[in-house]
Amino acid sequence: MSDDEIILSDLSDDELVLQMHDDLYDGLKEEIQEGVNLLIARGWTPYDTLTKALVAGMTIVGADFRDGILFVPEVLLAANAMKGGMAILKPLLIATGAPRMGKMVIGTVKGDIHDIGKNLVGMMMEGAGFEVRDLGINNSVEKYLEALEAEQPDILGMSALLTTTMPYMKVVIDTLKEKGMREDYIVLVGGAPLNEEFSKAIGADAYCRDAAVAVETAKAMVARKHNQMNA
Amino acid sequence: MTNALSKLLATRDWLLADGATGTNLFNMGLEAGEPPEFWNVDRPDNIRTLYKGAVEAGSDIFLTNTFGGNASRLKLHQAQGRVHELNRVGASIAREIADASGRQIVVAGSVGPTGEIFEPLGTLTHSAAVEMFHEQAEGLKAGGADILWVETISAPEEYRAAAEAAKLAGMAWCGTMSFDTAGRTMMGTTSADMVTMVEKLDHPPLAFGANCGVGASDLLRTMLGFAAQGSAIPLIAKGNAGIPKYHDGHIHYDGTPTLMAEYAVLARDAGVRIIGGCCGTMPDHLRAMRAALESRPTGPRPSLETISTALGGFSSTSDGTGDDANAPKRERRGKRG
Numbered sequence: 254m255s256d257d258e259i260i261l262s263d264l265s266d267d268e269l270v271l272q273m274h275d276d277l278y279d280g281l282k283e284e285i286q287e288g289v290n291l292l293i294a295r296g297w298t299p300y301d302t303l304t305k306a307l308v309a310g311m312t313i314v315g316a317d318f319r320d321g322i323l324f325v326p327e328v329l330l331a332a333n334a335m336k337g338g339m340a341i342l343k344p345l346l347i348a349t350g351a352p353r354m355g356k357m358v359i360g361t362v363k364g365d366i367h368d369i370g371k372n373l374v375g376m377m378m379e380g381a382g383f384e385v386r387d388l389g390i391n392n393s394v395e396k397y398l399e400a401l402e403a404e405q406p407d408i409l410g411m412s413a414l415l416t417t418t419m420p421y422m423k424v425v426i427d428t429l430k431e432k433g434m435r436e437d438y439i440v441l442v443g444g445a446p447l448n449e450e451f452s453k454a455i456g457a458d459a460y461c462r463d464a465a466v467a468v469e470t471a472k473a474m475v476a477r478k479h480n481q482m483n484a
Numbered sequence: 485m486t487n488a489l490s491k492l493l494a495t496r497d498w499l500l501a502d503g504a505t506g507t508n509l510f511n512m513g514l515e516a517g518e519p520p521e522f523w524n525v526d527r528p529d530n531i532r533t534l535y536k537g538a539v540e541a542g543s544d545i546f547l548t549n550t551f552g553g554n555a556s557r558l559k560l561h562q563a564q565g566r567v568h569e570l571n572r573v574g575a576s577i578a579r580e581i582a583d584a585s586g587r588q589i590v591v592a593g594s595v596g597p598t599g600e601i602f603e604p605l606g607t608l609t610h611s612a613a614v615e616m617f618h619e620q621a622e623g624l625k626a627g628g629a630d631i632l633w634v635e636t637i638s639a640p641e642e643y644r645a646a647a648e649a650a651k652l653a654g655m656a657w658c659g660t661m662s663f664d665t666a667g668r669t670m671m672g673t674t675s676a677d678m679v680t681m682v683e684k685l686d687h688p689p690l691a692f693g694a695n696c697g698v699g700a701s702d703l704l705r706t707m708l709g710f711a712a713q714g715s716a717i718p719l720i721a722k723g724n725a726g727i728p729k730y731h732d733g734h735i736h737y738d739g740t741p742t743l744m745a746e747y748a749v750l751a752r753d754a755g756v757r758i759i760g761g762c763c764g765t766m767p768d769h770l771r772a773m774r775a776a777l778e779s780r781p782t783g784p785r786p787s788l789e790t791i792s793t794a795l796g797g798f799s800s801t802s803d804g805t806g807d808d809a810n811a812p813k814r815e816r817r818g819k820r821g
Binding site: 278321322323324325369390415446451 | 509510516519561597601667671
């Protein structure tokens with residue numbers, strides 16, 4: 254219906270941001286890119302554009318994913334739309350020295366190629382303002398260590414979808430302990446067969462049920478770590 | 485087309501399938517990250533022990549150790565060139581155990597997901613998926629599998645690709661999906677959606693249902709969802725024995741044989757014809773399930789309350805079917821073109 258057609262450039266800033274939340278929810282990449290360009294042209298800082306339009310929009314997506322209203326296909330579409338917006342914002346954020354939330358190294362453990370959940374976490378973390386280094390699938394303990402040394406992240410994220418691969422997380426954590434590196438990182442684990450008790454038993458800092466929880470947990474733990482360092 | 489499974493289904497009210505593969509192999513020393521399928525060739529005696537465990541506990545159907553035996557999964561271990569071999573050998577050991585049992589036992593060739601996402605969201609094409617499943621199916625057939633058993637599927641596209649591969653291989657098949665996200669599959673498929681999809685298939689399965697997921701209660705809720713659609717195709721229930729816990733370097737599932745026996749009886753009362761377990765289900769669980777199915781009379785179809793009282797609560801309030809099927813999504817500000 255032509256009555257319903259939305260012209261983004263006709264909207265006020267407040268309306269545009271709300272419309273962008275809807276467009277992220279619907280996974281409309283081109284509309285998101287247009288919205289980002291409009292806000293920047295109207296003098297918004299890249300950081301405000303990221304947090305108020307994209308991150309706030311992905312928070313709604315994350316909450317509905319957590320609550321079983323949205324499922325993986327919808328979230329992948331939304332994340333893809335957000336990536337489109339991020340591609341514009343990334344160089345601007347770097348140029349303006351916008352604050353960063355922290356850095357994460359993430360990967361699926363050895364033997365496991367199921368990376369859907371891991372990819373969602375990576376995208377949602379980027380959406381929340383974290384820098385993410387994605388190691389992909391099938392990571393040996395050596396590969397994790399190499400990336401930790403090279404990237405010096407705040408967080409190590411490990412994912413496993415199979416009961417046959419989840420014990421490998423303990424291999425990685427035990428190696429970190431042996432090398433005296435365990436306390437240098439926040440270790441978050443996730444994947445369908447995992448639970449809180451398992452994460453405690455293997456010595457992780459937290460189990461994250463889904464990508465939305467991963468973002469919330471990462472934010473809280475990074476803030477706590479920074480407070481401790483400043484205390 | 486008659487085959488070992490259709491014959492058994494014609495003569496029996498219920499059939500006992502098997503339990504866990506991974507959990508059993510870990511107990512025999514499989515290392516985390518190691519592909520279980522390699523053991524078909526490298527440690528055949530361990531695989532014999534795995535299969536015998538199910539057969540001696542009374543399973544009428546058991547699955548081959550080939551869950552991850554597709555090219556996409558084996559590529560991780562640079563073994564994408566061994567698809568036919570690993571599947572053939574996995575099935576031939578199973579054939580040997582089944583034939584030596586002295587009973588009518590179905591060897592079901594396990595086919596797990598590729599782990600990839602279909603286009604346009606991902607990169608997997610329908611034809612590539614069909615090709616991978618077909619390659620695996622031919623190996624299982626050459627090893628003597630009676631049927632194919634497609635399991636732990638999340639995407640309807642992948643289920644359909646497996647159906648097509650079974651047709652190409654000229655094999656009867658069964659297929660289950662994993663309903664692990666608020667009562668739906670990870671991709672959002674409800675139990676009702678699955679029935680609609682299965683009924684439309686050109687090469688329909690002999691039986692369909694659910695495996696793995698989140699505990700026995702959720703799995704039975706999914707069964708009630710299937711039953712409500714009134715499909716004539718037999719149902720399969722293969723639920724996990726509780727929830728995984730880490731104990732002394734091993735994964736241990738907290739569901740007892742008594743709980744799984746209760747689950748088996750409730751599954752049968754819900755109208756399920758093929759009942760088994762998934763992760764954590766050991767021979768002791770299977771024995772208890774068989775004994776309960778043989779000794780306890782059939783009861784009325786259980787309600788959700790009966791299930792949660794007997795087996796514990798559900799992981800989510802709704803599973804997206806029935807009154808909740810058309811629940812409104814987020815309110816929009818306007819409609820896009």
